[in-house]
Amino acid sequence: MGATFVGQNRVRAPASTMVCEPCVAATMGKPPDTERLWSHLVEGREHQRINKGSKPAFREFLRREHKSTWFAAIADSGQKHVLPWTPVNSPSRGGRVMFEETIVIVPGTDDGWRIVDAMTSILTAGATKEEVDRGEYGPNSFARCAFEIRKFELSYARQRTSPWFDLALWLAQRDEAAVAERQAAEKDAAAAKKEAAKNAGRAKKRKTTVADGGPAAGNESLVSEDSRGKRAQALDSTPRSSPVVGSNISEPGGVGDSHGAKPKAGRAQQSLF
Numbered sequence: 001m002g003a004t005f006v007g008q009n010r011v012r013a014p015a016s017t018m019v020c021e022p023c024v025a026a027t028m029g030k031p032p033d034t035e036r037l038w039s040h041l042v043e044g045r046e047h048q049r050i051n052k053g054s055k056p057a058f059r060e061f062l063r064r065e066h067k068s069t070w071f072a073a074i075a076d077s078g079q080k081h082v083l084p085w086t087p088v089n090s091p092s093r094g095g096r097v098m099f100e101e102t103i104v105i106v107p108g109t110d111d112g113w114r115i116v117d118a119m120t121s122i123l124t125a126g127a128t129k130e131e132v133d134r135g136e137y138g139p140n141s142f143a144r145c146a147f148e149i150r151k152f153e154l155s156y157a158r159q160r161t162s163p164w165f166d167l168a169l170w171l172a173q174r175d176e177a178a179v180a181e182r183q184a185a186e187k188d189a190a191a192a193k194k195e196a197a198k199n200a201g202r203a204k205k206r207k208t209t210v211a212d213g214g215p216a217a218g219n220e221s222l223v224s225e226d227s228r229g230k231r232a233q234a235l236d237s238t239p240r241s242s243p244v245v246g247s248n249i250s251e252p253g254g255v256g257d258s259h260g261a262k263p264k265a266g267r268a269q270q271s272l273f
Contacts, residue, residue: 007081010084010085012085023084036075036078036079036080036081036082037051037075037078038050038051038075039051039052039058039072039073039074039075039082040071040072040073040083040086041057041058041061041070041072041073042070042071042072043061043066043067043068043069043070044067044068044069044070045068048061052074052075052076055171055173056173058072058074058171059116059171062097062106062171063113064093065092065093066089066091066092066093066095067091068091069088069089069090069091070088070089070091070095071086071087071088071089071097071098072086072097072098072106073086073097073098074097074098074099074100074167075100076099076100076170077100080100080101082098082100082101085098086098087103092108093108093109094106094107094108094109094112095108097167099163099166099167099170102163102166103163104163104164104166104167105163105164106164106167107164112164115156115159115164115165115168116168116171116172118151118152118155118156119132119152119168119169119172120172120173120174120175121148121152122145122148122149122152123172123173123174124174124175124178124179124182125144125145125148125182126140126141126144126145126182127141127144127145127148127149128141129169129172132152132169133160133166133169135153135157135160137149144182144186
């Protein structure tokens with residue numbers, strides 16, 4: 001193989017004196033000259049050579065019942081040789097597949113595949129693949145789909161470290177039509193909330209203007225005659241006192257009574273006491 005081959009530790013039969021030509025073709029050179037960028041789904045004489053963007057094809061192939069010998073070499077990064085080390089399964093539903101450098105046991109029952117359906121649901125509701133992968137969700141995702149997040153974590157959190165969890169998340173895709181509908185509803189709700197906030201601000205401004213003596217408070221047509229009279233009197237100078245009418249000076253007085261001259265009638269007199 002020359003100096004470019006560095007996969008000696010992965011050779012299946014190191015004691016063999018021969019290497020098959022397809023293995024040489026599959027492992028020599030660099031992308032895109034090799035098969036690293038492609039995944040291979042094979043059943044009997046049927047062969048699908050597809051890239052990682054064809055998730056529906058992966059899900060259909062891996063989930064179905066296989067009538068002939070089959071295998072699945074699934075590439076993700078495009079930097080790993082996958083095909084030469086992929087295990088081959090006898091006719092069955094479910095089996096061993098190669099996902100990058102990891103052998104994954106794909107379930108052969110509908111119950112085992114429900115995790116993919118649950119991931120599809122939570123991604124459509126608003127969570128991201130990174131959040132589902134870590135089990136850590138941001139405030140925006142909680143605001144959109146807190147119920148779906150709690151339901152998913154309760155059912156599948158303990159599977160997070162398994163190879164099947166990783167492959168299931170890789171296979172899951174959100175429903176784009178449903179996402180577009182949700183985003184449109186969110187946009188309408190945000191616009192309605194913004195408009196309600198603007199209306200509340202206008203109402204608060206009007207209320208503040210009235211409280212500070214604005215046009216509504218200064219309209220004289222709304223002020224009663226008594227109020228105008230009281231305001232005028234309050235702004236006037238010290239009101240004149242009515243004439244002091246005292247008792248007959250000839251009558252005996254009490255303590256502090258003065259026998260001096262009477263004040264002149266009709267004139268106000270001020271006294272400290």
